[in-house]
């Protein structure tokens with residue numbers, strides 16, 4: 001991988017620009033606060049019950065830095081996950097589907113976790129820190145030839161990919177809780193110091209927690225080798241509490257991102273996932289606030305269906321007496337239609353706000369199914385033209401237009417899947433976002449067929 005270091009850095013912005021950005025973020029925080037108050041119909045959420053003792057403890061194997069298996073994400077080449085489980089308990093979280101399910105027997109036998117999916121958020125098992133082990137992993141990563149790495153990983157180690165590096169751990173045993181939190185803080189800081197001082201690797205931090213501020217000094221010492229990012233699906237604190245019950249409020253995260261920018265850190269934002277309740281106004285407000293931060297990259301994706309995450313969302317919302325839109329997950333094609341709408345809306349709004357070049361959409365691989373694409377189109381046609389019978393010629397025309405729409409759709413998907421995320425100081429050829437095709441499932445597009453035939 002060839003990298004040219006230049007002085008490209010948002011820190012070079014003028015003081016006036018930063019001041020203006022601060023004002024915009026302050027305004028966004030005020031609006032989000034008012035919006036939360038306006039949503040008076042949502043009931044306050046109950047406190048989450050404490051997890052059983054054995055489920056919050058130290059894991060029996062030490063923390064590692066290992067190659068990851070990201071596809072289409074362009075986040076990192078390596079992962080460093082400090083714990084099994086995550087106290088933030090995001091109901092949509094994909095981790096139990098892709099990671100902890102393989103550890104089901106050991107989670108049950110050693111820690112009493114009966115169902116890693118259903119009990120997601122109840123268990124946090126901190127990996128012990130073994131400095132010698134981590135140093136060996138760093139050396140192995142440092143010596144790995146570029147030819148064996150993916151360009152889209154930016155030669156970065158990500159903390160973390162299956163948990164949150166800055167979570168606050170809550171345990172029934174308060175002495176153990178104190179030890180776990182002290183060890184978490186020490187481990188994350190020491191791992192970062194080791195990477196900084198004993199390698200040329202990059203680091204990507206992703207968190208939902210303002211606790212990350214404790215390490216801003218360390219982040220800064222990395223210069224362009226570190227990107228700090230937060231997940232910010234919405235600025236609506238009440239909505240976030242339904243989907244991410246134990247994570248710090250989005251407004252706190254926005255303030256943390258602003259603090260990071262004030263310290264000239266290189267930042268990215270994951271405006272993800274876009275909940276079904278996030279309408280245009282909601283997403284526009286979030287993107288507007290994010291724009292003021294001048295991040296390198298803005299990632300976005302809808303809620304993807306993974307194992308039992310939709311059941312978790314529905315169960316938690318029902319337990320809290322809240323209503324969420326689970327109809328968009330009723331069938332696989334309902335989810336595909338929502339996912340497409342959501343991704344398209346984010347791209348359209350990013351265009352409108354002049355953010356498209358920073359946008360990095362993550363369309364799920366499942367959206368490439370050609371059969372399903374045509375099924376959704378046909379279903380939309382029938383819904384909007386009840387009782388209309390097509391002639392054979394008209395049906396052939398519908399199929400021809402659907403084939404064209406699908407070809408455009410594949411080009412669009414392929415454009416996002418081949419996107420390589422920015423890294424500060426790295427110059428690459430300018431990236432052109434894939435053109436947004438006409439809405440393949442819209443009524444006007446299908447009505448055009450009727451007019452043509």
Ligand code: SF4
Nearest residue numbers: 086088089090093163
């Ligand atoms: S913070 Fe990340 S890892 Fe933790 S529960 Fe939420 S989505 Fe999952």
